[in-house]
Amino acid sequence: MNVSNNILETENLTKRFGEVTAVKDLNITVERGQVFGFLGPNGSGKTTTISCVLGLLSPTSGKVRLFGEPWQAESLRRVGVVMDLHGFYPNFSGRDNVQIFGELTGPVSDERVDEVLKLVGLADRAKSKFRTYSMGMKQRLAVALALLNDPEFLILDEPTNGMDPEGIVEIRNLINDLNRQGKTILLASHLLSEVEQVCTHLAILKKGVVVSQGALADLISGAGQAGVVFEIITSDLAASAAVLEKAGYEVKQGRDRVLVSAPADAAEKISAALAGEKLYVTEMRRTTGSLESVFIEATQPGKK
Numbered sequence: 001m002n003v004s005n006n007i008l009e010t011e012n013l014t015k016r017f018g019e020v021t022a023v024k025d026l027n028i029t030v031e032r033g034q035v036f037g038f039l040g041p042n043g044s045g046k047t048t049t050i051s052c053v054l055g056l057l058s059p060t061s062g063k064v065r066l067f068g069e070p071w072q073a074e075s076l077r078r079v080g081v082v083m084d085l086h087g088f089y090p091n092f093s094g095r096d097n098v099q100i101f102g103e104l105t106g107p108v109s110d111e112r113v114d115e116v117l118k119l120v121g122l123a124d125r126a127k128s129k130f131r132t133y134s135m136g137m138k139q140r141l142a143v144a145l146a147l148l149n150d151p152e153f154l155i156l157d158e159p160t161n162g163m164d165p166e167g168i169v170e171i172r173n174l175i176n177d178l179n180r181q182g183k184t185i186l187l188a189s190h191l192l193s194e195v196e197q198v199c200t201h202l203a204i205l206k207k208g209v210v211v212s213q214g215a216l217a218d219l220i221s222g223a224g225q226a227g228v229v230f231e232i233i234t235s236d237l238a239a240s241a242a243v244l245e246k247a248g249y250e251v252k253q254g255r256d257r258v259l260v261s262a263p264a265d266a267a268e269k270i271s272a273a274l275a276g277e278k279l280y281v282t283e284m285r286r287t288t289g290s291l292e293s294v295f296i297e298a299t300q301p302g303k304k
């Protein structure tokens with residue numbers, strides 16, 4: 001068995017559906033031990049990429065490597081996947097559901113079912129009917145099923161979709177636990193907070209293209225090096241951007257705000273410059289030094 005440090009690599013992965021290019025020249029590397037956030041708005045190509053990794057879709061061009069080897073169906077035995085809540089039977093217990101769905105791909109021992117239910121914290125409720133579970137418990141049951149083969153690599157696609165805050169915390173804790181136990185995890189999400197709180201590394205996707213990638217800490221400190229970024233909302237964003245650009249600031253206009261790179265003490269000067277042109281600030285915020293500022297910069301409409 002290959003023990004490459006690279007769990008997943010994509011090389012110029014491209015997938016087109018007719019006229020639509022869902023993923024374009026995507027290069028990402030997920031290394032052993034990482035919780036890798038795959039962050040992007042809805043429709044940015046996350047599920048398409050995962051489907052190519054899992055062999056559910058054939059790439060139009062480019063390559064996928066798993067565990068350091070060219071893609072082969074056999075490698076998927078070392079991968080666990082949670083993409084949706086399967087068709088779990090509502091009137092069967094959680095335990096029976098794991099057993100039934102697990103056995104679709106091969107024999108499963110009672111001990112292993114008990115083990116995975118314990119791993120996801122469902123041992124106490126294993127005999128309760130699936131329909132009595134909270135959303136967090138249902139999702140944890142899906143993770144239990146994905147863990148049956150003891151995979152090295154877990155892929156979770158939007159695992160907290162539709163969950164209440166309590167369920168979100170349950171899943172976050174579970175991801176942290178599984179990572180501590182040595183699992184490498186790819187977490188696809190459109191939720192910045194979800195990625196920020198559990199991921200060690202991430203790639204930000206916009207319209208099928210990776211616009212930013214690296215260790216979370218490096219991305220955030222990189223944002224800080226560019227100087228302070230003010231996020232400003234005014235009644236006329238285009239006019240405000242023009243005024244501030246003329247005043248010598250580096251300005252980027254987003255859909256609902258203007259981003260201004262400026263010295264840390266520039267807030268007053270910025271407001272004054274705008275007020276001088278009868279443009280009034282309704283909101284001003286410093287966003288530098290957070291993943292939010294990286295995300296806004298990377299995915300704002302004007303930016304290529």
Ligand SMILES: Nc1ncnc2c1ncn2[C@@H]1O[C@H](COP(=O)(O)OP(=O)(O)OP(=O)(O)O)[C@@H](O)[C@H]1O
Nearest residue numbers: 017020021022040041042043044045046047048049
């Ligand atoms: N089978 C398909 N046929 C045509 N277009 C598709 C197909 N699957 C995806 N697309 C398009 O490809 C783009 C990427 O979709 P994808 O589902 O990969 O994005 P996503 O980031 O996973 O978003 P979401 O979180 O909403 O699922 C979208 O424009 C989508 O409409």
